[in-house]
Amino acid sequence: MPGKYIGRNYTPPDHVAKVTGRARYAEDFRAEGMLFTKLLLSPMPHARVRRIDASAALAMPGVRAILTADDLPDLGGQERALTNEPRYAGEPILAVAAVDELTAAEAVERIQVDLEPLPFVTDALDTLRPDGPNPRLEGNVWGPPPAAQEGGAPAMPPFEELKWTAADFAAAAEGQLPMGEPTEQWAYGDLEAGFAKAALVLDETFVTQSTGHHPMETRSAMAYWQNGKLYIHASTQSVARTRPNIARWVGVDQDDVVLICEYTGGGFGSKGGGAVSMSIPALLARKANAPVMMRITREDESYIGRARTNLTGRVKIGFASDGRITALDLYIVQDTGAYGPLGDHRSAGNAASLIYQPPAMRWRAVNVATNTPPRSQQRSPGPMQANGIIEPVITKAARRLGIDQVAIRRINAPAGKAPFGPVLPSGRRNHATSAFVQEALDRGAALFNWEERKARAGKRQGSKIRGVGVTVGPHGAGTIEFDSIMTIRPDGRLYVQSGVGNLGTHSMVDLARVPAEILDVAWEKVEVIWGDTGKHLPWSCMSVGSQTTHAMTRANHAGAMDALRKLQEIAARDLGGAPGDYLVGGERVFQRGNPSRGLSYAQAARRAIELGGRYDGHELPEDIHPMTRGAATALAGQGLMGVARDNYGRDGVTYSFVIGFAEVEVDIETGGVRVVDCLGVGDVGTVVNPRSLLAQINGGVCLGIAHALFQKSVVEPRYGVSLTDRFHYSKPLSILDIPARLQADALDLPDPDTPVGARGVGEPPVGAAYGAVMNAIADAVGEDVFRRAPVTADIILMSLEHGRRMHEPLRMHV
């Protein structure tokens, strides 16, 4: 529904605060008598706390309270903010509150913690060996998830012990992933027949790396209690959805939590529903009876700040001579770190099934825990790693079969309501709501001058060789059935309540462009209320997984349509005729064919308050979430209220796609790689906010480049400690690493299963660029040079010098 606002650039209302330093992030708040806390982190990767002697610390002047795991509510076995059984080096054991940070840090050093070392493991394959150590006393793998209860969150899967046999390990060829008993699997189609009729069958193993999320803002938080309520300033991606989590972590009713988070300094999945560490300042503040600031340092963040799951995958793919895939067999060993479970491995399987459309496929996986920092979903969790595992095989097949790299992806591309994933209990498979991947490949190939670049690839100039690569990056792109609340008030303005987070993607404001469009309200008269659960926010989606734009444009479409109907009804009631005789425009509701007969929005708002009932929020729809009901009740009587649940339904599962194109230049004397040019083309539905959308593509592409070439997390295997606790070692992208030319574009084709047509965009560019850059390297120097990421200079140089791959084939932390 492009129009006056949808599809147009605008300046978000928070920008001046951001450039002047007035925007306040969690660590920017102060409270009278505020204490500081420091954490005592486990030096061991797995241990049991036998005894804590804090007497010397407590005797120090200025030390006010110490919080240990014994002070925390039981979370049914899920990760807590402090522990008596640290499962990774760097896991917080206790926290000290003192009058200043210096005193708190000194107190931490004076606390004696008696730790009993326990067996540990840092590599997911090592724990699967017959005699491999377990990361936890009770086992090493997450079992299959139990069926979700009706309406409830998925239950925790069992945690079990799984060991593969020596024969399983012996059966794998050098450098190939052994494939013992999986914990989860599905299959469809006739796999063996698919391989039997293939003209080419390839079977390869690839190791994707773990990377820290490392948002620029760490997970600092400040908390205090007032009249029995917890007030917490903390950094989260999803404001409405974080309050229930904090309540659970702290052990209070969610009505007693006020969360303030107007600005979030990045999250990338690591602050999806907040962070469990938020409970530390909250509980310390209660114990010390004073506000507590928890400043998380970058080093702390490298432990507790979450990381991407690293997947080691082995894929066997059969190809017909025209490049069409005949069968795909994928095996994944996922490392979830010390906690979990995570679903990247499942998302990877679904994504592979979607973007390569194999007529027969099997997916098997083991979801392993290790004594390494905890993982969480990171920007394109799963599909991006699937791109890493599978793309080298597609590239190699195209070269063997003499097919163009764009053409082989085009012939296998999903289109329309493309099916994917396993056969469900209903007997059917899931399908996408829409896919225009072939169109995006064509657009990209033209914009990137693919043929021209391809012609100059592979030719040595001095020590440099260029190569080109392309990859289809997919990701789930939207959820449904959330709520919206908006009010037109007697001041004539439209107030839109926004319960999602402010990550800088602007989706938390973009969602208000929909009611502005439908109700035709001048943008200057639209107020977006966000970032504070005390300001009556509706039940909203998690701002993760490219969900927000899709989920919340739908919800706000429903809310705006509700407001529109109420405007029409009030006009008909006061001015005669039927509601359908009335139109809206110019902030008025007026009779069709007789524009002078109407009410201004200010007048209609006053009438709504006089009429009461459902017009001003005193009567609410039955189907809205209790959180929305509470918020709408608090706002009742302030004006004409649009309040609704998204009941639009949809046919399929919403996915977005970004096609990544890359040209690289490899220096075969140094192994150095320079990304010359990158392009991302989005099949992401209707474009709501062009400038922000293209920024999402470019930012995601840069993250993909970083994963292809630089970024990683390394945990040392013998002592189980992190070797990448600084930016210098974990190597995020710098401004000098970006290609000279970075281009983004989007098809702007509406998704048919959502009223606004918009899908999410944040995730898919990451896998698109990850794959495209690595494919371009393979194009330049050969597809067998590397089978792990990041593809560093030494990997390229060693392989070229020796004429075969020389890197460690399977180890996960290198």
Place this chain on the structure above:
Amino acid sequence: MSLSRRNFIKGVIAGGAVASSGAYLFRSAGSLLGQSSAPGSVERLLTLNVNGQMRRVDVMKQETLAMTLRYKLGLTGTKLGCDRAECGACTVLVDDVPHYSCSVLTHTVRDRRIVSIEGLEGAGGVLHPVQQAVVDEQGFQCAFCLPGFVMAAVGFLKTNPTPTREELAHGISGNLCRCQDYDKILTSLMRGAEYMRRT
């Protein structure tokens, strides 16, 4: 003059920074209650020139400029992203030169002119040309790194008002962004350079 990251850090160290270490980090915090000063310690009550104002402030000898700005003077626009001279989020100008304020001891800048992001706005809330350019181009996303980038760019543009994209990229390469549409950051700061030349 082009400032590479290495030269930048070298400059900061020469200017009185302390090399990072865990112990230093833990002890870098400012006390809100004030610690008792040991005999022979430096004078604690300083006058700092911050954003054109003379500010009296009680500073511990080991206190960093970032902590003084954020916790003593209420200037929270200066962000702490790494605490150890890696990310640039805390960049401020000291006598017009960008410095990582997490790695500058407050005592070393007593007689210097300190400008933080809060000091860029002109009278009546008129944005600095670089700030205006960032708004116009929507240069940043989460914007936690923004103050550091803007201060680094403002400082760099004083030495080179007409940079190429490449020169400006080098000038601000001591700053990290994790939303990392660096291309747009650069575009917005190049526009800032253009606005500055016009004013």
